[in-house]
Amino acid sequence: MVERLKRFFGDDIKTNFIFLTIIAILYPIIYVFSPGWGVVLGHGVTWISALLGFNLLFGYTGLLSFGHALFLGVGAYTVGFMYKYLGINNIELHLLGGILSSTVVALIIGPIVVRYTRIFFAIFMLAIAQILWSLYYKFYWVTGGTDGIKIPRFSILGISLEKLDFATYHHVYFYFVTGLTFILVYIMWRIINSPFGLTLKSIRDNETRARFIGVDIYRARLYAFIISAIYASITGVLAVNHHRLVTPDIAYWTTSGKVVFATLLGGARIFIGPIVGSFVFHIIESFAMKFIYWQMVMGILIIAIVILMPGGIAHLARTLVDVVVSHRRRGG
């Protein structure tokens, strides 16, 4: 029992699946009581992918990126352009397009930025994200500027969802994304627990030693960067299909801030961290959005988390279980 509880809050792929399944089961009940919270859960499940990607880079490779909005923007505008210029609204093709375009972008940017670490990497990512944001914003005849690109409801495998009422449409969206997230979580789990994942962790923990035992640091970082980019762009694709509007906001630096914050909140370096973080973040956000100084709350919480609980919620839960268990043992 004790071991099982500990493992539940530890690093185990089953925990992630159980957590996601619980949310998938709770979702219809929550939606019946309050559609608003159902939509919040929809946001939560949409953002998991980007946070997993960010955590691969930050938690497992040790590269802190302040510009992950860059890839969300790439995914989002791929969808926008695919609809605007090609009339495509199949979500499978959107995902494929997002993956391809983010790979291309990551292959252009990656070889340059992964040569640098720490502050240089962080700010280069921030700057490149800002450059792309300013391009979306300034080339309004292509991108629609601040008005953005409106896109219709997506279709799955050629089945159009236009005629569904909003609730059913949202359910289809939610379960589609949840299903996709299961796959993405599984793939990420395999990546992190593969020899390649161990290589990344060794680079994070001690770059010099990793180089000493013959690790090709540059290449490992570049691969991690590309995988991270793909994961982030998937969230971009899904999020604009959820909002059905592509605006430069998704590529603005505040979006990167959200990615950083949600991952820290859930727990960086812990596999389940981003998954928990995404939901908790969106729940807090929907409370705090009424309070317009939401960025300030986020800033204060980032500082508090870094100082007080560097492991985030996942780590907190783990310690709580430890404390309860040891207390019971002493009592018994």
Added chain:
Amino acid sequence: MHIAGLGKHGEKAWYQYKLIRVYNPRETIDMLEIMDLLVRIYNIFFGASVLFLIAVGLNIIYGVMKIVNLAHPAFFVLGCYTIAGTGMGVMINIFGSSIIPLLITPPLLAAFVVAVSSLLIFPLFLFISGKGDEVQLLITYGLLLIFEDIFRLIWGSEPLRASQPFELAGSLSIGEYLIPVYNIYVIISALVIALILWIFLFKSKSGLLLRASSMDIEMAAALGANVKKVLLLTVLIASFLAGLGGGLFIPSASAMLGMSVEFLVLAFVVVVIGGLGSFLGSLVGAFIVSVLRTITLILFPELELALIYIVAIIILTLKPEGLGGGKKW
């Protein structure tokens, strides 16, 4: 004066309009080429002055405390908002439209306010100095987010202007060009500030202590320097300079949200080009970035940041320690 980059509320359009008005001598381009060059050079100096005041603070804090303070440009913007939001109105009440006090007091007031508010954050700086890079980056990033919303909380989200000194100072017309006198004042002030800072850093005892601590803080402490005092002095000077920059810059532009990140991105290029933690480097870097900005704003304004960053990456690849010669100070 084309510093304000990519404003969200049509500010850019206003600047471009002004740019065209200043730069486009209608049909007489061939005749006025030399003048054109002069105006551009003067614009480069103006941009460089503002960037220098931000970047030098960033470098001083990095040099002594080994913190890359992402919130540093927010100090500069705080200076801008202090004047545009509150200070200028008060000063006009006091001084009316007499030009000299309106030129001198705003930067000093801004610098004072910023330095005082940096005292509030000082404990946090003490806490993170010596911690890992990730902790420093995340905490100063958190500060940046907090600052942005404090500006919104106090001064609202509309762009604010404080252009009275700029208008009162008038402009010189040379041929078909208009050169605002205020911008000349900013350039001269920045030069004077740089000179004073140089004298302080290299000729005074406190400056010596500061440089010594930046080279080996433990050794400085062992030799009897009050390190905490040195660190406090560092943060105060850096924020004072950023505040001065903000107070000087704001009459020729407008204060708006999102400016901190814009300037963070620019100031960082300055630091990359000049070399982290170098006084000379911030001068060289500010000048180069300003040259690049002025050229790209005329030729292809859409790609301004992109081109600057391409140059920065090239420099970082060829000369990782920066153009400041890689030497400290």
